[in-house]
Structures are given as C-alpha cells and as structure tokens.
Amino acid sequence: MTDNDTILSLRGIAKTFGEKVALKRVDLDVRRGEVHVICGENGAGKSTLMNILAGIHQPSAGEIVLNGEPVRIPDPIAASAHGIGMVHQHFTLVPSMTVAENLFLGRQPRRLGLFSDRAAMVDRARELSLRYNFGLDPNAPVGQLSVGQRQRVEILKALAFDAKLLILDEPTAVLTPPEVDELLQVIDGLRARGRTILFITHKLREVKSVSDRVTVIRHGESISTHRTADVSEADIARDMVGRDVFLVGRKGDGAARSFGAPVLKLDRVSMTNSHGRLLLDAISFDVRAGEVMGIAGVDGNGQTELSEAIAGLMAIQGGAIELCGRDVTRASVAERQEAGLGFIPEDRLDRGLGVTMSVAENVAATNYSRAGILRHGFVDRGRLDAFAASKIKEFDVRGAQASTPVGWLSGGNMQKVVIARELERDPALLVVCQPTRGLDIGASEFVHERILAAADRGHAVLLISSELSEIFALSDRIGVMYSGRLMRVLDRAVADEATVGTLMNGGEAVAA
Ligand SMILES: Nc1ncnc2c1ncn2[C@@H]1O[C@H](COP(=O)(O)OP(=O)(O)O)[C@@H](O)[C@H]1O
Numbered sequence: 001m002t003d004n005d006t007i008l009s010l011r012g013i014a015k016t017f018g019e020k021v022a023l024k025r026v027d028l029d030v031r032r033g034e035v036h037v038i039c040g041e042n043g044a045g046k047s048t049l050m051n052i053l054a055g056i057h058q059p060s061a062g063e064i065v066l067n068g069e070p071v072r073i074p075d076p077i078a079a080s081a082h083g084i085g086m087v088h089q090h091f092t093l094v095p096s097m098t099v100a101e102n103l104f105l106g107r108q109p110r111r112l113g114l115f116s117d118r119a120a121m122v123d124r125a126r127e128l129s130l131r132y133n134f135g136l137d138p139n140a141p142v143g144q145l146s147v148g149q150r151q152r153v154e155i156l157k158a159l160a161f162d163a164k165l166l167i168l169d170e171p172t173a174v175l176t177p178p179e180v181d182e183l184l185q186v187i188d189g190l191r192a193r194g195r196t197i198l199f200i201t202h203k204l205r206e207v208k209s210v211s212d213r214v215t216v217i218r219h220g221e222s223i224s225t226h227r228t229a230d231v232s233e234a235d236i237a238r239d240m241v242g243r244d245v246f247l248v249g250r251k252g253d254g255a256a257r258s259f260g261a262p263v264l265k266l267d268r269v270s271m272t273n274s275h276g277r278l279l280l281d282a283i284s285f286d287v288r289a290g291e292v293m294g295i296a297g298v299d300g301n302g303q304t305e306l307s308e309a310i311a312g313l314m315a316i317q318g319g320a321i322e323l324c325g326r327d328v329t330r331a332s333v334a335e336r337q338e339a340g341l342g343f344i345p346e347d348r349l350d351r352g353l354g355v356t357m358s359v360a361e362n363v364a365a366t367n368y369s370r371a372g373i374l375r376h377g378f379v380d381r382g383r384l385d386a387f388a389a390s391k392i393k394e395f396d397v398r399g400a401q402a403s404t405p406v407g408w409l410s411g412g413n414m415q416k417v418v419i420a421r422e423l424e425r426d427p428a429l430l431v432v433c434q435p436t437r438g439l440d441i442g443a444s445e446f447v448h449e450r451i452l453a454a455a456d457r458g459h460a461v462l463l464i465s466s467e468l469s470e471i472f473a474l475s476d477r478i479g480v481m482y483s484g485r486l487m488r489v490l491d492r493a494v495a496d497e498a499t500v501g502t503l504m505n506g507g508e509a510v511a512a
C-alpha cells in the first residue's frame with residue numbers, strides 16, 4: 001500500500017480510555033506535501049488521533065507507518081525526532097517570555113550550543129519568521145501578541161525543529177475571520193515549501209478553501225476520504241453527522257420576503273467608557289418584524305456593547321432606543337423583557353445561565369407565569385418538570401433531564417437551553433450574540449433553523465456574529481461594525497463577502 005508518495009499510513013488505529021472508546025477504527029493515508037483535513041463533530045476522536053501521532057497517547061490497537069516503516073511514537077520527543085510537529089488546540093506558550101525564548105524553550109537546537117548564546121537564538125528566530133513570512137518580532141513578549149500571532153509562534157516552534165508533518169488541531173477556533181484568512185495563507189505557503197499538513201477543523205468553508213483531500217471521522221471511525229475538489233459541503237456534512245444535513249441559508253432561496261413595522265429603533269446611540277473612550281459612536285438603525293438584521297464585525301469593535309445597550313445591561317450616554325413603540329432608553333432589563341426583548345448573550349455561562357441550577361429552573365426562569373407553572377403564586381414542581389421535559393424534547397437537549405444541573409451539559413446543549421428559554425417568552429425582538437460559537441455542525445444547524453423560524457413567525461431578530469458565513473446565511477440585511485461605528489448597512493441581496501470584509505477592517509467599500 002505504502003509508496004513514496006505516502007508519508008503516513010494509519011491502519012486500524014483504536015484507542016480506549018478505560019471503558020470509554022475514543023477511537024474504534026481509523027484508517028488514513030496522508031500524501032507527502034498535501035494539506036489533508038480531518039473533519040468530524042465534537043467528540044468524534046480527532047484530537048485523540050492527533051495526540052497519538054504526537055506521542056501523547058499510545059494506540060490500543062493498530063499500526064502507524066511513517067515513510068514506509070512501522071513506527072512507535074512513545075513520547076513527544078520521539079514524535080519530533082520523526083519529524084512530526086503539533087500545534088495544540090490550547091496554546092502552550094509562556095506569555096512572559098519573548099517569541100525567540102518560546103521558540104527554543106526547553107529544546108535548544110544543538111547547533112546553537114547552550115542558551116547563553118542569546119544573539120544566535122534571536123537571529124535564528126528572526127530568520128525562521130522571515131523564511132515563512134510570519135512577521136514576528138523575536139524580541140516581543142508573547143503576552144503582548146494577538147491570538148493569531150501567538151498561533152504563528154506555535155507553528156514556528158514546530159517548524160524550528162524541522163517538522164515535515166505539521167498537525168494543526170482546530171487552529172481556527174480561536175481566530176477572527178481576517179486571522180483565519182491569514183492562517184489559510186500561511187498553510188498554503190507551508191505546502192508550497194513541501195511540508196505536509198494535517199489540519200483539523202469542522203468548518204466546511206475552511207475545508208473547501210485550504211485542503212487537497214479531506215477525511216471524515218465519525219464516532220471514532222474513519223468514514224470517508226475524498227479529493228476536496230470532488231466533494232460538496234453537503235456531502236462532507238452528511239458524513240460528519242451521519243444523516244442529511246440541511247445547510248440553512250436564505251442565499252438564493254428566491255422567496256420574496258416582506259417585513260412588518262420596525263420593532264427596534266436605535267437613534268444615534270452612543271456609549272463611552274469610564275476613561276471617556278467612545279465605545280459606540282452614534283449608532284442608528286432599525287430592525288423590522290420578520291427580519292433578521294445581521295451585525296458583522298471583528299470581535300471587539302463594539303458589538304458586545306451594542307447588544308448590552310439594547311438589553312439594558314449597560315447604560316448609554318447619548319441617543320435613544322425604542323422597542324415596540326416604547327422608549328426604553330432608560331428602562332431596566334426586566335422592563336425591556338416585559339416590552340418584548342429576548343436576549344441570548346455571548347457569555348452564556350456568565351449571563352445566560354445559572355450553571356448550578358437545573359435545566360428546569362433555567363428553562364423556566366422568566367417563563368413561570370407564561371408556562372402555567374405557578375399555582376397560587378407558588379411554583380408547581382410537577383408542572384415545572386413537565387414543562388422542562390417538553391422543552392428538552394423539542395430542543396433536543398441531549399443527556400439532560402429536568403433536574404440535571406445545566407453546568408453538566410456540553411456547550412451546545414447549554415446553548416439550546418438558553419434559546420429554548422428565550423424563544424418560549426415569544427419575544428417581539430430576539431437579540432442573538434455569537435449563537436454558534438463553539439458548536440458543532442449538528443447543533444449549529446438546529447440553532448440556525450430556530451433563528452430563521454423565529455423570524456418567519458414575525459419576530460424581529462438582531463444577529464450579532466463574527467462568523468461571516470453565519471451572517472450571510474441568515475441575514476436579510478447586514479450591518480458592519482468597526483471601531484464602535486456602524487460602517488454601513490447593506491441588503492443581503494447586494495452584499496458580498498469582499499465588501500463586508502473590507503468594511504470590517506475599517507476600509508470604505510467601493511460599491512454602494
Ligand atoms: N483522556 C481521556 N480520557 C477519557 N476520555 C477521553 C480522553 N480524551 C478524549 N476522551 C473522549 O474521547 C472522545 C473523543 O474525544 P476527542 O478526541 O477530544 O474528540 P474531538 O477532538 O474530535 O472533539 C470523547 O468522547 C472524549 O470525551
């Protein structure tokens with residue numbers, strides 16, 4: 001089977017942790033010089049498989065063939081000796097140390113002799129950064145770098161030890177869209193220099209844009225390997241989930257959509273922080289009944305402040321907010337909820353859920369009177385549990401019973417609990433922030449369907465997301481925020497990703 005073009009072959013790799021079967025059987029061939037994406041839902045076994053290659057775990061069964069030879073990889077040092085480098089999902093850098101120090105930390109290149117030769121170390125770091133066009137300052141403390149720059153340090157660290165096979169475990173999960181694009185270019189450049197790359201992701205757009213081939217892993221088994229050019233996103237999604245997936249999108253669905261009256265109106269809303277810095281700069285727009293208004297932007301450009309100003313969690317210093325015809329500029333959170341606000345915040349653990357409370361208590365919070373749970377002013381336990389059970393079923397909250405503490409659920413299932421609760425209140429306006437961040441495809445699909453269904457039932461939806469694909473898939477109009485300003489609002493029908501991307505970076509769009 002193995003020939004010169006194959007750098008790595010895995011045959012029947014299995015891994016159990018005690019009772020838990022993480023990998024049942026994985027077969028995989030990786031060709032020299034290709035970008036090979038491994039995709040699969042959360043928990044499919046991707047990281048376990050990569051950790052086996054990186055010498056962190058030992059397989060329970062199966063064979064690893066590297067450059068035609070069966071090998072054992074007992075520890076990470078053996079992995080680097082075999083030319084395998086891994087960039088983990090969670091960074092391993094020391095923030096107080098410089099880029100150069102981190103690159104050679106604990107593994108001084110023999111050629112340099114001891115670490116005492118600092119200048120040589122810095123030179124080597126500079127040379128590496130230049131060679132791969134990473135633009136890193138070797139003397140910069142890592143703690144001062146952006147997430148994207150830190151990731152490049154991690155990649156360079158693997159390359160510094162001459163990794164021929166580079167493993168990137170969900171590298172884009174922590175990146176903003178422009179950083180993702182930069183990373184994809186970095187990967188292109190590495191391929192051009194003959195490196196082989198195993199790239200883990202569950203984002204279909206990334207699969208399509210960067211890989212030569214793609215292998216899907218589901219429940220610990222390799223399901224399929226395709227040439228990326230030969231396979232559609234829907235095919236990959238089906239292999240990942242194990243059934244047909246409806247990739248939600250309004251794009252090109254042709255239906256003429258009509259909207260009702262404005263439900264939310266912002267008029268020159270401004271917010272400053274305690275140092276007088278402008279966080280929101282005279283923002284005006286409205287959202288109509290039945291409409292999804294998407295707000296795109298790189299994280300940290302005022303979107304969070306905007307959502308909290310609308311929800312009443314942060315005060316504004318100028319302008320006015322109107323909800324269902326009522327001036328709520330100075331209204332409390334509870335008053336806004338009464339006026340028709342549903343709010344799904346970004347930090348669901350801090351603001352969205354009581355993690356120590358049960359699923360039932362969380363789903364029912366703010367819904368007691370509506371759901372008929374109160375009797376003579378007291379909570380009727382039986383009704384509460386029945387209500388929760390119906391929501392658990394409807395929203396497919398996996399592994400939950402009414403009494404399960406919400407903190408025990410996975411991120412995707414917690415998200416479903418928040419959405420179930422907010423939709424149950426039947427809000428005229430639903431403000432949704434980063435709704436699928438950290439979710440896998442199955443759960444994202446569900447969340448997207450619910451958002452669109454809410455709009456179709458006549459709710460106004462304000463969708464705040466830094467995932468451009470999500471904004472484009474769901475929105476009727478798209479507003480772009482940059483540096484506290486609403487740069488422009490575009491109709492979905494005429495908006496394209498290039499224009500929105502330019503606006504997200506503060507640039508003026510050419511097209512109107
Ligand atoms: N050290 C471990 N001990 C027990 N179970 C583990 C361990 N590492 C991973 N698992 C389990 O193995 C399965 C696969 O996990 P993982 O490889 O992290 O998936 P992925 O990276 O595809 O999300 C999960 O069910 C996970 O809980």
Ligand SMILES: [Mg+2]
Pocket residue numbers: 046047048089169170
């Ligand atoms: Mg993983």
